[in-house]
Amino acid sequence: MATGGADQSTGGGAPLIRFEAVSKRFGAVAAVETLTLDIAQGEFFALLGPSGCGKTTLLRMLAGLETPSEGRIFLGGEDIVPVPSHRRPVNMMFQSYALFPHLTVEGNIAFGLRQENAGREEIAARVAEMLDLTRLQGFGGRKIHQLSGGQRQRVALARSLIKRPRVLLLDEPLAALDKKLRAETQFELMELQRKLGTTFVIVTHDQEEAMIVADRIAVMNQGRLMQVATPTEIYEQPNSRWVADFIGEVTIIEGRTSVPGLVDSALGPLTVADHATGAGKTLWLALRPEKISMSGHRPAGEKNAVAGTIFEIGYRGETSAYKVRLPDGSLMKVSIANVNAHGRAPYAEGDAVWLSWPPDAGIVLTG
Amino acid sequence: MKRGPSPFNIVSVALGLAFLYLPIVILVIYSFNASQLVTVWGGWSLVWYRELLNDEAILSAAWISFRVAFLSATAATVLGTLAAVSLTRMGRFRGRLLFSGMVYAPLVMPEVITGLSLLLLFVALNVDRGFWTVVIAHTTLTTCFVTVIVQSRLIGFDRSLEEAAMDLGCPPFRTFMTITLPLIAPAIAAGWMLAFALSLDDLVIASFTTGPGATTLPIRIYSEVRLGVKPEINAICTIMIAVVALGTVISSLMTKRGASRRERAALGAQV
Amino acid sequence: MRDKRNPRDWGRRMVVLLPYLWLAIFFLAPFVIVLKISLSQSVLAQPPYTPVLDLTAGWQGLKQFAAQLSLDSFGLLASDSLYLLSYAKSLQVAAISTALLFALGYPIAYGMARAPKAWQPMLVMAVVLPFWTSFLIRIYAWINILQRDGLLNDVLMRLHIIDTPAAWLSSDTAIYIGIVYSYLPFMVLPLYASLEKMHESLLEAASDLGCPAWKAFWLITFPLSLPGVAAGALLSFIPIVGEFVIPDLLGGSESQMIGQTLWTEFFSNRDWPVASAIAIALLGLLLVPILFYERMQQRSLEGGRT
Numbered sequence: 001m002a003t004g005g006a007d008q009s010t011g012g013g014a015p016l017i018r019f020e021a022v023s024k025r026f027g028a029v030a031a032v033e034t035l036t037l038d039i040a041q042g043e044f045f046a047l048l049g050p051s052g053c054g055k056t057t058l059l060r061m062l063a064g065l066e067t068p069s070e071g072r073i074f075l076g077g078e079d080i081v082p083v084p085s086h087r088r089p090v091n092m093m094f095q096s097y098a099l100f101p102h103l104t105v106e107g108n109i110a111f112g113l114r115q116e117n118a119g120r121e122e123i124a125a126r127v128a129e130m131l132d133l134t135r136l137q138g139f140g141g142r143k144i145h146q147l148s149g150g151q152r153q154r155v156a157l158a159r160s161l162i163k164r165p166r167v168l169l170l171d172e173p174l175a176a177l178d179k180k181l182r183a184e185t186q187f188e189l190m191e192l193q194r195k196l197g198t199t200f201v202i203v204t205h206d207q208e209e210a211m212i213v214a215d216r217i218a219v220m221n222q223g224r225l226m227q228v229a230t231p232t233e234i235y236e237q238p239n240s241r242w243v244a245d246f247i248g249e250v251t252i253i254e255g256r257t258s259v260p261g262l263v264d265s266a267l268g269p270l271t272v273a274d275h276a277t278g279a280g281k282t283l284w285l286a287l288r289p290e291k292i293s294m295s296g297h298r299p300a301g302e303k304n305a306v307a308g309t310i311f312e313i314g315y316r317g318e319t320s321a322y323k324v325r326l327p328d329g330s331l332m333k334v335s336i337a338n339v340n341a342h343g344r345a346p347y348a349e350g351d352a353v354w355l356s357w358p359p360d361a362g363i364v365l366t367g
Numbered sequence: 368m369k370r371g372p373s374p375f376n377i378v379s380v381a382l383g384l385a386f387l388y389l390p391i392v393i394l395v396i397y398s399f400n401a402s403q404l405v406t407v408w409g410g411w412s413l414v415w416y417r418e419l420l421n422d423e424a425i426l427s428a429a430w431i432s433f434r435v436a437f438l439s440a441t442a443a444t445v446l447g448t449l450a451a452v453s454l455t456r457m458g459r460f461r462g463r464l465l466f467s468g469m470v471y472a473p474l475v476m477p478e479v480i481t482g483l484s485l486l487l488l489f490v491a492l493n494v495d496r497g498f499w500t501v502v503i504a505h506t507t508l509t510t511c512f513v514t515v516i517v518q519s520r521l522i523g524f525d526r527s528l529e530e531a532a533m534d535l536g537c538p539p540f541r542t543f544m545t546i547t548l549p550l551i552a553p554a555i556a557a558g559w560m561l562a563f564a565l566s567l568d569d570l571v572i573a574s575f576t577t578g579p580g581a582t583t584l585p586i587r588i589y590s591e592v593r594l595g596v597k598p599e600i601n602a603i604c605t606i607m608i609a610v611v612a613l614g615t616v617i618s619s620l621m622t623k624r625g626a627s628r629r630e631r632a633a634l635g636a637q638v
Numbered sequence: 639m640r641d642k643r644n645p646r647d648w649g650r651r652m653v654v655l656l657p658y659l660w661l662a663i664f665f666l667a668p669f670v671i672v673l674k675i676s677l678s679q680s681v682l683a684q685p686p687y688t689p690v691l692d693l694t695a696g697w698q699g700l701k702q703f704a705a706q707l708s709l710d711s712f713g714l715l716a717s718d719s720l721y722l723l724s725y726a727k728s729l730q731v732a733a734i735s736t737a738l739l740f741a742l743g744y745p746i747a748y749g750m751a752r753a754p755k756a757w758q759p760m761l762v763m764a765v766v767l768p769f770w771t772s773f774l775i776r777i778y779a780w781i782n783i784l785q786r787d788g789l790l791n792d793v794l795m796r797l798h799i800i801d802t803p804a805a806w807l808s809s810d811t812a813i814y815i816g817i818v819y820s821y822l823p824f825m826v827l828p829l830y831a832s833l834e835k836m837h838e839s840l841l842e843a844a845s846d847l848g849c850p851a852w853k854a855f856w857l858i859t860f861p862l863s864l865p866g867v868a869a870g871a872l873l874s875f876i877p878i879v880g881e882f883v884i885p886d887l888l889g890g891s892e893s894q895m896i897g898q899t900l901w902t903e904f905f906s907n908r909d910w911p912v913a914s915a916i917a918i919a920l921l922g923l924l925l926v927p928i929l930f931y932e933r934m935q936q937r938s939l940e941g942g943r944t
Contacts, residue, residue: 065530085533086542098531102549112535163536372752379745380753380761386742387768387822390779393789397782404787450657454939457654466654469661471935475873475928477880479897480917483904484668487914491671507664510657518939540649561770568772571882575904585774592778592887596785604775611770615763 014077016041016199017062017167022071024057024223031057033223034071039167044193044200046214048207050246054223055203059169062201063092075166086115091165095172097156099144105131105155106140112163130158133192150181161196170202174209186212207247211235219243235288240367244286249321251332252365253285263364266328271303273360284365289321289335291361294353302356308332310351322347324355391608398601415602425603428587431498432567435583439505440562446506447513447562448555452543454514455521473511481508482575489576496578504576505566512565513558520554521547560618564611669921676914677707687910711915721899721916725923728896731810731885732878735817736871739825742818743870747829748859751836762830769823777816777887784812784888812888813895817878825870832866833859865934872931876924896920 015038024032032054039045047055060066061073064085072079080088091112099108109130113123131137134154144152153173160168173189174182190213193200204210210217211231219226219234226246227239238244241252255265260275263285270285299305308324311331315338322334332355340346347353372380398416402409419425450470453460473481485504489496528550532542548555570585577583584603591600678687715721750761768776783789784806791803806812836859844854882897889895894902896916904913 063530063534065534084538085530086536086538088534090534092531092534094527094531096525096527098525098527100528100532100546111532111537115536115541159531159535371754372749375745376749376752378749380749383742383746383749383822383826384761384764386819387765390776390783390819391768391771394775394779394782446657446660449653450661453654453657457650460654462658465666466658466661467936468932469665470657471932472928473665474935475876475931477877477897477920477924479880479882479900480672480921481665483900483913483917484672485664487671487675487910488664488668503664507660510660514657515935515939522939564770568774570774585772588774588778589883589887592774592781596778596781600778601782604772604778607775608771611772612767615767615770 015039015074016043016076017201018074019058020072020074022058022061022068022073024054024061024066025069030223032061032068035223035225037218037225037228039199039201042197042199044190044213044215045202046210046217047201047203047220048210048217049205049220049226051205053220055205055220056171058220059092059171059201059203062167063090063169064088065092089163089166090169091160091163091167092169092171093156093160093173095175097152097176099152099155099159101144103144104140105136105142105144105147108144108155109140109158109162111159116163126162130162133161134158149176150185153177153185157192161198165198167199167201170200172204173202174204175206182209189213211247219246221246237363238286238365241284241286241365244363244365249289249333249335251287251289253287253330254282255285256280256282261359263362266330267306267326270362271359272362272364273358274362274364276364281366286363286365287332287357287361289333290319292332292334292355292357294322294324294334294336294347294355296347296351296353298354299356303359304362305354305356306332307352307354310347310349310353313347313349324353394601395605395608398598398605400598400601403598415598416606418599419602419606422599424582425584425587425599428582428584429603431581432584435498435501435505435573436563436566439502439509439566440559442502442506443509443513443562444555444559447510447558448517448551450510450514451517451521455518470511470514473508474515478569478571479575482572485572486575496576496581498581500576500578501573501581501583504572505562505569508569508572509562509565512561513555516558516561517551517554520551524550556618560614567607672914672917674707675910676711676918677709678911678914679708679710711911712919714912715915715919721896721919724894724896724899725919727893728879728881729923731813731817731881731895732875735814735821735878736875738814738818739821739874740867740871743822743825743829744867746822747826747833747866750826750830751833758834762827765823765826765830773820774883776820777884780812780816780819780888781807784815807888808890810889813885816884816888817881820884821874821878824873828869828873829863829866832863832869836862865938868930869934869938872927872934876927876931879924880920 017037017039019035019037021034021036022032023030023034035054035058047058049055057066061068062075064080064083068081073081075088075090100111103111106127110123110127113126118126127140131140134157136151136154136158139147139151139155144155147155153176157173170189174185177185186209189200189202193213202210202213211234214231216228216230217234218228221242227234227243229237234243234247238247244250244252253263253265253267253270255263255270257279258264260279261272263270263272263283265285272285293299293302298307306326308326310322311325312323314321317338319335319337322336323331324334326332334355336346399411399413400407400409401412401414450466454463454467454470482504485500485507486496489500494500524547528546529542532546533539537545568585569583570589573583574586574589577586588600588603591597675687746765750758750765753761781788786803786805786807788806790806791800794800795803840858840862841851841854844858845851849857880897881895882901885895886898886901889898900913900916900920903909903916
């Protein structure tokens with residue numbers, strides 16, 4: 001799949017959700033700018049970006065909690081912009097959970113069905129099913145204030161799923177949980193989504209979370225889509241310096257192509273696998289820290305090797321993050337797994353080292 | 368702030384409370400004084416309460432005041448709640464600035480001005496003054512207090528609760544009735560009680576807007592007090608204080624137990 | 639939120655319209671009438687002023703009406719020193735009372751904010767409770783204490799501080815006592831509210847940076863409580879200027895506050911145009927503080943909300 005276009009179709013079949021040139025302005029501030037995006041049926045889709053990038057606004061427009069200033073939003077081929085929130089077959093799990101404090105767990109979960117005037121027995125059966133699904137059996141009669149954070153999160157999830165929405169919207173659903181619980185819940189969400197087959201759209205500022213749970217990610221910045229692709233593509237083939245820098249760690253080297261496959265930089269000529277770039281244009285080489293090898297002497301047979309001095313070492317447990325000062329004065333980030341059982345890093349600050357990487361490790365960026 | 372209070376802090380709070388309560392305590396004690404003279408203690412007695420029970424004028428004034436307070440507080444609660452919802456939930460609408468101006472102004476407007484202007488309105492409209500004009504005047508005065516109380520509750524209210532209800536298929540009006548209203552009920556109740564107490568208390572506006580046959584209790588007490596201290600007035604004041612104190616304590620205990628639990632839950636969910 | 643496509647729009651409109659109309663009719667419109675009558679002349683009739691606007695006479699009636707309006711009442715206010723003295727006294731009493739309230743209220747509010755968290759709701763209630771009992775009752779309670787054969791003279795004579803009973807009642811002192819007593823909650827509560835939400839960590843940071851506690855109070859605590867000071871001062875000052883009951887029951891007869899003057903003109907002299915002119919002039923006097931207060935309310939209750 002190409003990585004160039006920010007707005008690309010989902011492949012086969014008509015998309016379930018389609019944003020068509022949607023803009024949203026709050027006064028003079030544009031939260032979302034002429035954005036076009038398709039989401040397929042059954043996808044686990046993530047909207048990822050720094051705070052204030054417009055991702056939550058996009059989600060709220062889908063829920064009907066905000067009206068677009070311009071553009072149309074389709075759900076299953078129907079323009080839903082004129083449909084008020086309470087008539088949309090879309091449900092949302094709120095960041096604050098927004099559990100009704102004056103109702104019990106059951107009352108909260110059943111709330112959506114009660115709005116449809118569902119029968120008493122149907123409600124009871126569906127609530128039981130939801131309690132089961134979210135492992136909340138026996139908590140139905142509790143008041144919200146008697147629950148832990150994790151339990152509240154599950155009540156919120158059950159409440160938003162009970163109407164079997166065509167799309168489940170999740171606004172930073174795990175932000176309030178501590179790290180360990182968050183990691184567990186991420187896998188639970190994925191399992192749930194696979195089991196139900198419902199389309200999930202999640203908003204998150206946590207790139208790791210987006211990469212773990214989502215089939216596809218839309219990276220947003222300042223109301224625009226930067227890249228829409230699978231997690232692997234976003235990490236391995238970012239389409240711009242901004243995306244490369246936003247997702248994970250990266251070192252960016254500026255250069256110019258003279259011969260296809262060779263980039264002239266301040267570090268000398270560097271070999272890249274990408275032959276497509278035209279000669280004479282400024283381009284950037286993005287290098288992920290874990291793709292770089294480090295050794296005490298010049299490695300034989302490597303096309304790309306530079307000498308440097310270790311400037312700083314950050315011990316992280318499983319890996320150590322090195323910053324190496326290069327001859328041109330810049331710093332390169334290198335990540336080395338701490339396979340040594342003693343946990344002692346093989347290098348110390350101030351050591352002279354050689355860095356090398358294979359040609360296909362360098363991602364060539366033109367923007 | 369959570370650092371412990373210094374001796375100076377303790378003394379100033381204690382003196383402040385003493386200043387606030389001493390006159391009231393003295394008034395209550397002297398209502399049980401058997402002597403006609405205020406300074407001479409003639410032993411404990413209920414004579415002034417008995418006297419009060421036989422005072423037709425005071426009793427009928429009290430009954431009128433009670434009815435005025437009940438009706439105006441109820442009307443003010445409805446209007447004030449609507450005004451608070453308008454100001455917090457309706458966004459911008461035409462004339463909003465004027466509206467909020469009219470809502471807050473009566474809170475500080477000198478009563479003589481409000482009273483005089485209402486009277487002149489009733490005269491201009493050729494309305495006979497009496498019971499209902501006082502009800503209207505008090506409704507106007509107290510609506511603003513209800514608005515401020517309900518409004519501050521609505522502001523502290525997590526908007527996503529309403530959004531969640533609508534997202535789950537609940538239309539806006541029903542959302543207000545099933546989600547918003549139950550959660551702001553303590554503030555509405557507090558607003559009603561404040562409106563009731565203010566109406567029961569008001570002398571100036573009632574004096575301007577009342578007419579024959581609608582003498583409220585404060586008007587009655589005022590005309591008696593102008594003639595000098597009467598132990599009988601102490602007695603009725605004591606009864607009023609007792610009613611207010613009891614009402615306040617019971618209601619605050621009730622709303623505090625319910626509300627604080629809910630608030631904690633709502634807050635906990637937002638962390 | 640405002641969805642123009644919502645068919646329930648009329649219902650939403652009613653929510654705004656009902657209180658809007660009520661206040662427009664019973665709060666705003668009366669001021670226009672007061673203004674109109676202040677430009678009328680007093681006559682012995684019912685209603686006791688002229689001209690009366692006769693809308694049935696159409697344009698002619700309106701012209702005739704406009705021709706008869708006069709500034710006589712305002713001229714009277716400006717020329718008779720009685721009124722000017724009343725205004726001056728009202729402003730003086732309000733200014734001094736507000737200063738007294740601040741001096742007394744601040745230590746109380748500060749003490750409350752410093753009290754253990756568990757006590758604070760109780761203390762707030764203790765300050766609010768007297769406010770719920772009748773205003774009139776509280777003034778009356780002071781008559782009991784301040785009158786010539788009242789409790790204060792009794793206590794002072796027993797302690798041999800004074801030999802003959804002093805005349806506390808019917809004096810400016812009594813007015814100040816009554817006002818400070820009645821308005822104390824209006825000063826203490828906003829002050830407490832602004833002091834209470836201040837974080838202990840601010841003072842800890844100041845102390846950590848080498849600032850002694852007394853200095854931290856002036857550099858941190860006090861400046862941050864200024865919104866509370868402004869709220870308390872406005873909530874006291876504005877109504878005190880127009881106060882009627884307290885000076886009437888506790889004050890002397892030698893000089894009147896403007897509220898009393900208005901009352902006398904209206905009820906005793908039955909001069910409605912002059913009473914209205916007093917009200918308009920009083921409103922003009924209070925316009926700036928009222929607008930200031932309005933802005934503060936709008937900011938605190940609607941701040942940032944659109």
